[in-house]
Amino acid sequence: MNPLQQQLISDIRTNGPLPFVDYMEYCLYAPGYGYYDSDKTIFGATGDFVTAPELGKLFAGTLARSIADTASRLGSYELLEIGAGSGKLALDLLQALQQLNSLPSRYRILEKSKTLRQRQQTLLNQTGLPLSIEWLDDFPSQPWRGTIIANEVLDALPVENFRVTASGLDRLAVSVNKNNQLKWDALPATPELTEAVRQLQQTLSEQHAIEWSSPYTSEICLGLTSLLANLKKNLTSGQLLFIDYGYLRHEFYHPQRHMGTLVSHTGHQGHFDLLANPGAQDITAFVDFSAVMDAAEACGLNVDAFQTQANFLITAGIEQVMQDALLGGSTQTAMMLSHEMKQLMLPGEMGEKFKVLQLSC
Numbered sequence: 001m002n003p004l005q006q007q008l009i010s011d012i013r014t015n016g017p018l019p020f021v022d023y024m025e026y027c028l029y030a031p032g033y034g035y036y037d038s039d040k041t042i043f044g045a046t047g048d049f050v051t052a053p054e055l056g057k058l059f060a061g062t063l064a065r066s067i068a069d070t071a072s073r074l075g076s077y078e079l080l081e082i083g084a085g086s087g088k089l090a091l092d093l094l095q096a097l098q099q100l101n102s103l104p105s106r107y108r109i110l111e112k113s114k115t116l117r118q119r120q121q122t123l124l125n126q127t128g129l130p131l132s133i134e135w136l137d138d139f140p141s142q143p144w145r146g147t148i149i150a151n152e153v154l155d156a157l158p159v160e161n162f163r164v165t166a167s168g169l170d171r172l173a174v175s176v177n178k179n180n181q182l183k184w185d186a187l188p189a190t191p192e193l194t195e196a197v198r199q200l201q202q203t204l205s206e207q208h209a210i211e212w213s214s215p216y217t218s219e220i221c222l223g224l225t226s227l228l229a230n231l232k233k234n235l236t237s238g239q240l241l242f243i244d245y246g247y248l249r250h251e252f253y254h255p256q257r258h259m260g261t262l263v264s265h266t267g268h269q270g271h272f273d274l275l276a277n278p279g280a281q282d283i284t285a286f287v288d289f290s291a292v293m294d295a296a297e298a299c300g301l302n303v304d305a306f307q308t309q310a311n312f313l314i315t316a317g318i319e320q321v322m323q324d325a326l327l328g329g330s331t332q333t334a335m336m337l338s339h340e341m342k343q344l345m346l347p348g349e350m351g352e353k354f355k356v357l358q359l360s361c
Ligand SMILES: C[S@@+](CC[C@H](N)C(=O)[O-])C[C@H]1O[C@@H](n2cnc3c(N)ncnc32)[C@H](O)[C@@H]1O
Pocket: 036, 043, 051, 052, 053, 054, 082, 083, 084, 085, 086, 089, 110, 111, 112, 113, 116, 150, 151, 152, 153, 156, 157
């Protein structure tokens, strides 16, 4: 039994069943032991999953073109990255922006995991680039303008896991059996969850003629509104780019998706045993992009575009980035770039499953 599991079991024995949202928070972010705060290799071929920036430099190079385009309208601008993972996106993005003569005046990172923050610092403190790179403990407290980027961060926000049955709404939770094994449990829904699910069902019924059959299990991210409001608070002018796997509301909460979207990853395999190896495997939920758009509009942000990753990258000029990268390269380089391009663009890979939401103010 790992230390996180011991702690979980002891807490549950003392305090009772742990709401899933708190279990997810614990498993991913418990200081020192949570998945993102452990010394585990998470990203890349030797880790558990590969994100777009970990595939190579095409993603960051193309994102840089999009950011440079917006930045040219802002004049001096700053970049804020949320959840920077290994730091690779920041490094490649800044190098690409330098080549485009569009470096921001400052690059800031808001990273929840102390361990990842240290890894990012090790990687980024030696770039030699003429700008300051800073790590924030909290959202920016002074007015600023520029671009916020968050690649695969929304899917790592803890979510409420709920179940609608003929007799009502359950807040799913984690408990312990007499053999000290974690097991699923259910708690009465909180007023906030009850209201959120009521509104969700009403919208699905009125706008999409969707009614769930019972039981229907899914998840909802109640932390979105405060995240968007906090990001918007001191941003006087600029754009926000959220890139993630997800759906619009009617697809996310489709009657056939009656087991929700939560999934665990370990060693490049996805599986649904969310209670196995707490802290040693990723837990993630797809993003309800309709909810992100609603939260954005509620705090005064404009929704500029919502499209597949493939469309976004084509519009931002990935073909040019590819051609530049191919110049003077070996056959092996060309093969690697071709593989990377396919991973980013093909519908069965990241091209359609991943979406890009562009917001502005
Ligand atoms: C799936 S990883 C993605 C990492 C990186 N963006 C990439 O694409 O490779 C999620 C990242 O978001 C961070 N994170 C999650 N929630 C966060 C929050 N509320 N604030 C800041 N960072 C967060 C995690 O610690 C981790 O670095």
